[in-house]
């Protein structure tokens with residue numbers, strides 16, 4: 001089966017549009033899933049919600 005979904009690591013910063021880098025993964029017990037925390041070179045932090 002084709003897997004052409006763009007990888008989550010290609011998320012872009014809402015402020016400067018640069019690619020975000022995963023800095024941490026945390027377990028979210030409410031969603032029963034891992035949530036990634038991304039940080040941009042400009043200092044913007046984005047949660048994968």
Ligand SMILES: [Zn+2]
Nearest residue numbers: 013016040042
């Ligand atoms: Zn940025």
